[in-house]
Amino acid sequence: xxxxxxxxxxxxxGGAVLAQSKPALDAHVRKDIERHRAMAKAHEEAARCLExxxxxxxxxxxxxxxxxxxxIGKYCGLKHEH
Numbered sequence: 001x002x003x004x005x006x007x008x009x010x011x012x013x014g015g016a017v018l019a020q021s022k023p024a025l026d027a028h029v030r031k032d033i034e035r036h037r038a039m040a041k042a043h044e045e046a047a048r049c050l051e052x053x054x055x056x057x058x059x060x061x062x063x064x065x066x067x068x069x070x071x072i073g074k075y076c077g078l079k080h081e082h
Contacts, residue, residue: 035070042066042076 025033042063049059063076071077 039067039071039076042070046076 045066046059046063049062050056060074064074067076
């Protein structure tokens with residue numbers, strides 16, 4: 001009875017150690033992650049703008065301002081069909 005419990009504890013503690021260790025990321029990858037998060041934030045704000053009833057042109061202008069120097073194109077790196 002003790003052996004299976006001990007094996008379970010060892011397996012769980014090993015999984016916890018693996019879950020806590022993150023790979024070391026180089027500066028380029030960290031910068032890319034920051035850009036993705038900033039673009040996601042800008043898109044979330046654009047969605048809230050549209051939800052508030054603002055004109056699409058105004059929300060797009062706000063999105064473009066938030067993404068200036070961050071992404072390529074006027075849709076902040078994300079375009080979908082309309």
